[in-house]
Amino acid sequence: xxxxxxxxxxxxxxxxxxxxxxxxxxxxxxxxxxxxxxxxxxxxxxxxxxxxxxxxxxxxxxxxxxxxxxxxxxxxxxxxxxxxxxxxxxxxxxxxxxxxxxxxxxxxxxxxxxxxxxxxxxxxxxxxxxxxxxxxxxxxxxxxxxxxxxxxxxxxxxxxxxxxxxxxxxxxxxxxxxxxxxxxxxxxxxxxxxxxxxxxxxxxxxxxxxxxxxxxxxxxxxxxxxxxxxxxxxxxxxxxxxxxxxxxxxxxxxxxxxxxxxxxxxxxxxxxxxxxxxxxxxxxxxxxxxxxxxxxxxxxxxxxxxxxxxxxxxxxxxxxxxxxxxxxxxxxxxxxxxxxxxxxxxxxxxxxxx
Amino acid sequence: xxxxxxxxxxxxxxxxxxxxxxxxxxxxxxxxxxxxxxxxxxxxxxxxxxxxxxxxxxxxxxxxxxxxxxxxxxxxxxxxxxxxxxxxxxxxxxxxxxxxxxxxxxxxxxxxxxxxxxxxxxxxxxxxxxxxxxxxxxxxxxxxxxxxxxxxxxxxxxxxxxxxxxxxxxxxxxxxxxxxxxxxxxxxxxxxxxxxxxxxxxxxxxxxxxxxxxxxxxxxxxxxxxxxxxxxxxxxxxxxxxxxxxxxxxxxxxxxxxxxxxxxxxxxxxxxxxxxxxxxxxxxxxxxxxxxxxxxxxxxxxxxxxxxxxxxxxxxxxxxxxxxxxxxxxxxxxxxxxxxxxxxxxxxxxxxxx
Numbered sequence: 001x002x003x004x005x006x007x008x009x010x011x012x013x014x015x016x017x018x019x020x021x022x023x024x025x026x027x028x029x030x031x032x033x034x035x036x037x038x039x040x041x042x043x044x045x046x047x048x049x050x051x052x053x054x055x056x057x058x059x060x061x062x063x064x065x066x067x068x069x070x071x072x073x074x075x076x077x078x079x080x081x082x083x084x085x086x087x088x089x090x091x092x093x094x095x096x097x098x099x100x101x102x103x104x105x106x107x108x109x110x111x112x113x114x115x116x117x118x119x120x121x122x123x124x125x126x127x128x129x130x131x132x133x134x135x136x137x138x139x140x141x142x143x144x145x146x147x148x149x150x151x152x153x154x155x156x157x158x159x160x161x162x163x164x165x166x167x168x169x170x171x172x173x174x175x176x177x178x179x180x181x182x183x184x185x186x187x188x189x190x191x192x193x194x195x196x197x198x199x200x201x202x203x204x205x206x207x208x209x210x211x212x213x214x215x216x217x218x219x220x221x222x223x224x225x226x227x228x229x230x231x232x233x234x235x236x237x238x239x240x241x242x243x244x245x246x247x248x249x250x251x252x253x254x255x256x257x258x259x260x261x262x263x264x265x266x267x268x269x270x271x272x273x274x275x276x277x278x279x280x281x282x283x284x285x286x287x288x289x290x291x292x293x294x295x296x297x298x299x300x301x302x303x304x305x306x307x308x309x310x311x312x313x314x315x316x317x318x319x320x321x322x323x324x325x326x327x328x329x330x331x332x333x334x335x336x337x338x339x340x341x342x343x344x345x346x347x348x349x350x351x352x353x354x
Numbered sequence: 355x356x357x358x359x360x361x362x363x364x365x366x367x368x369x370x371x372x373x374x375x376x377x378x379x380x381x382x383x384x385x386x387x388x389x390x391x392x393x394x395x396x397x398x399x400x401x402x403x404x405x406x407x408x409x410x411x412x413x414x415x416x417x418x419x420x421x422x423x424x425x426x427x428x429x430x431x432x433x434x435x436x437x438x439x440x441x442x443x444x445x446x447x448x449x450x451x452x453x454x455x456x457x458x459x460x461x462x463x464x465x466x467x468x469x470x471x472x473x474x475x476x477x478x479x480x481x482x483x484x485x486x487x488x489x490x491x492x493x494x495x496x497x498x499x500x501x502x503x504x505x506x507x508x509x510x511x512x513x514x515x516x517x518x519x520x521x522x523x524x525x526x527x528x529x530x531x532x533x534x535x536x537x538x539x540x541x542x543x544x545x546x547x548x549x550x551x552x553x554x555x556x557x558x559x560x561x562x563x564x565x566x567x568x569x570x571x572x573x574x575x576x577x578x579x580x581x582x583x584x585x586x587x588x589x590x591x592x593x594x595x596x597x598x599x600x601x602x603x604x605x606x607x608x609x610x611x612x613x614x615x616x617x618x619x620x621x622x623x624x625x626x627x628x629x630x631x632x633x634x635x636x637x638x639x640x641x642x643x644x645x646x647x648x649x650x651x652x653x654x655x656x657x658x659x660x661x662x663x664x665x666x667x668x669x670x671x672x673x674x675x676x677x678x679x680x681x682x683x684x685x686x687x688x689x690x691x692x693x694x695x696x697x698x699x700x701x702x703x704x705x706x707x708x
Contacts, residue, residue: 013627017634127632146557146585147567154638155601155616155646163637175637195701197551199569199577203500203598213501213577215553215567223553223567230637231500233601233614233646236594244557247509247587253630260587262509273367276607277658278481280371283517283529283584284508292509292587304631347549348703 004317006092007032007065008049009056009080010072011040012161014094014121018069019047022123024307027314028067034059056080060087067092067313069121073162074169078103085116090317093120096178097327099169101334108327117316119323120330123309124179125186128302129255133239134187136248141259141295143245149225150180150239153232158210171208173200173337176228182333184216184224191218193332193354198340199347203231214340248297255299263293358671360446361386361419362403363410363434364426365394366515368448368475372423373401376477378661381668382421388413410434414441421446421667423475427516428523432457439470444671447474450532451681453523455688462681471670473677474684477663478533479540482656483609487593488541490602495613495649497599503579504534504593507586512564525562527554527691530582536687538570538578545572547686547708552694553701557585568694602651609653617647 004027008015011033019030032051033044041052053059060068060083068084069092070077078098081091097120098104111118124130137145162168163175185193196216200209211229218224227236239250239257246261274285308324315321332354339350358381362369365387373384386405387398395406407413414422414437422438423446424431432452435445451474452458465472478484491499516522517529539547550570554563565583572578581590593604593611600615628639662678669675686708693704 013634013636021629021634123633129632146555149590152638154635155614155641156637156639159636172637197569197703199571201500213569213579215551215569217553225567229596231598232596233616233641234594234596234603234612236503236590240588240590242583242586242588244585249588253632255631258588260509262587275375277609277653277656278483278607279477279658279660280367280375281508282367282513283510283526284506285510287509299631302631304633306633347705349551349701351701 001027002318004028004066004314005032005064006030006067006069007034007051007053007059007062008044008069008071009034009059010070011035011044012071015069015071016043016047018071019044019049022306023310025311025314028310030069032059032062032065056083060084060089066090066317070094074099074174075167078107081107081118082110085110085114085118088114088116090116090313091118092313093118095120095122096169096174096334096337097330098334101331101338104327104331104334111327117323118327119313120325120327121309122179122182122325122330123306124183125325126304126306126308128304129238129250129253130183132255132257132297132302133241133248133250136259136297137241141246141261142241142243142248145222145241145243147223147242148184149236150184151227151236152176152180152238153211153227153229153235155231155233157204157230158208164205164208166207172211172228172230173209173340177212177226177337177340178333180226180228181336182329184226185329185332185336188218191220193217193336193352194219196336196339196343196350196352198343200344201229201231212340212344216336250297255297255302257297257299259295259297260292261295263291355381356672358382358420358668359386359418360384360421360423361388361405361407361413361416362398362423362425363388363413364424365389365398366425369423369425370397370401372425373398373403376660377664379665379668382664384423386413386416386419410437414438414443420444420671424448428453428528429521432461435461435472436464439464439468439472442468442470444470444667445472446667447472449474449476450523450528450688450691451684452688455685455692458681458685458688465681471677472681473667474679474681475663476533476536476679476684477660478537479679480658480660480662482658483592483604483607484537486609486611486651486656487595487602487604490613490651491595495600495615496595496597496602499576499595499597501577501596502538503590504538505581505590506530506534506592507565507581507583507589509585509587511558511584512562518559518562520561526565526582526584527563527694531566531580531691531694532687534580534582535690536683538580539683539686539690542572545574547571547690547706548573550690550693550697550704550706552697554698555583555585566694566698570690604651609651609656611651611653613649613651614646615649617645
């Protein structure tokens with residue numbers, strides 16, 4: 001089988017992760033690199049990347065290179081990706097693909113004009129916790145799902161560097177929102193998003209959002225709450241999913257979780273009252289044990305497969321597969337994020353059809 | 355000290371709880387009852403209520419009675435409370451005080467006209483989990499609080515009976531929302547609510563909401579999410595509170611909980627990356643252990659004191675205290691609930707100053 005060669009522009013945390021963590025298949029070798037920072041060039045060499053280009057022009061001019069991986073700060077994606085496509089390369093953009101949907105449209109126009117293609121490294125489509133949750137929902141274990149909560153929180157603030165600056169496309173919506181929204185869009189496809197409510201957090205950073213909480217609805221449901229935080233000293237569960245027949249929780253990325261679901265379809269009401277410290281309640285009393293069943297979700301059954309992204313690139317270049325992440329999908333995510341920004345700015349619900 | 359006598363109209367679950375669970379002080383005796391249902395009258399007698407009136411007219415005409423407790427379905431509160439005030443009684447309305455803010459205004463006008471007073475049994479102001487959470491926040495243990503989540507969920511649907519019918523003021527917003535909103539309004543007072551976003555759930559019931567999720571903001575924060583559900587097979591924590599210096603969780607009504615907070619004020623960023631099953635992340639890596647401290651919240655230190663409501667009534671009748679729950683406070687809660695209904699109906703954010 002044919003082998004393909006890739007070069008990375010921007011050898012920061014994510015650029016390096018492409019070389020050391022993601023691209024495992026023998027079908028693609030990351031052989032070249034360009035970064036404006038000499039220390040990072042040195043790091044790349046230590047990581048086994050043999051070709052160090054002295055300019056981006058040299059990188060895209062290298063006829064041996066099939067794939068260009070753009071892993072710079074977000075504000076450089078459009079220009080660098082366009083130039084690579086003009087040079088006939090298949091382009092992989094780190095997420096978010098561009099700063100705005102307008103920029104993404106430019107990139108799509110560039111692809112149409114040059115006949116080259118680009119894709120986006122939406123790697124979290126391969127996250128095992130996400131796939132595990134989807135699997136349970138798609139098997140119908142929860143019945144008709146009406147509410148999903150997807151949350152990722154830490155307490156260490158925005159990482160030092162360009163993610164703290166608006167000009168570079170910083171902030172947590174563009175950094176993490178882009179993943180969590182993409183996961184939902186892919187899961188619910190082809191259902192469209194009908195409305196977006198969002199508040200951005202600025203707990204410790206003024207210039208960029210250091211987190212956000214948003215609620216969006218898909219056609220005929222469900223309601224999806226997404227929260228990202230970098231000032232959260234405790235974490236809510238990574239996943240909470242509620243259906244009319246059961247609910248699922250996956251607390252952390254270790255993928256261990258639990259489903260509680262109704263055994264019989266008929267939910268009969270029992271007249272018992274429970275007496276809690278906070279007083280009596282009928283409504284919130286637990287169900288009788290024999291009407292529910294619990295399913296443990298064993299995290300060990302779910303292994304990450306990040307390399308799927310590069311295997312797909314090779315298959316695409318062979319002509320045997322479509323690209324796994326399509327520009328049209330990224331456009332939906334970009335427009336949802338823009339609706340979220342507008343919702344925050346105007347403190348209103350943005351109605352849409354995205 | 356003077357002793358006061360009370361009579362209950364409506365001896366359902368809550369009416370009975372006033373007699374058997376709440377009113378413990380020797381200063382108030384619940385001695386009379388009226389209910390249209392003979393079985394409930396019998397139950398009241400078994401519970402030690404000696405005077406069984408043959409009509410509501412007889413009840414409010416009894417000169418020995420100082421306090422009338424209105425614990426009927428919500429749609430009867432206004433008329434019954436007015437008639438009792440016209441008869442010179444101090445009135446206790448179960449929550450929600452009335453069906454709408456217009457009705458509440460009528461009731462307030464009636465109080466002004468008759469010179470009688472009424473209060474509302476917003477008993478969950480005395481819930482120990484709530485007081486424990488407030489205590490931590492008010493001691494400043496979390497720093498500046500930017501986000502509160504208050505949730506109560508079960509999976510058994512709306513209880514049988516009038517709570518399933520709109521005409522009687524059914525649904526979970528009026529049943530539980532009224533408590534959880536009241537708790538927040540009292541905690542944040544005198545800050546006003548500036549906007550309300552809400553979606554009502556209709557998972558298993560069409561006529562009335564069987565739960566809801568709402569987000570409201572107080573002036574200068576925080577953002578408050580309140581969720582009530584009756585189709586939730588798993589429960590999120592009862593309380594999650596996030597401040598810029600720490601976070602608190604109280605998972606259940608047993609009041610056991612935990613605070614995680616920063617030890618030093620400066621939050622320094624460390625360059626470490628954690629490699630999770632879902633890939634690497636710098637942003638969501640945990641803080642270094644020596645920069646945080648954990649405080650266990652011992653639920654045993656927090657005991658319910660529901661009787662505080664009746665002791666206050668006696669003090670009020672003595673002339674030595676104000677009423678603990680004031681109509682103006684109930685009016686704020688009622689208007690916030692109406693904003694929530696409007697938000698759901700129009701799928702929009704209702705801006706307000708409540």
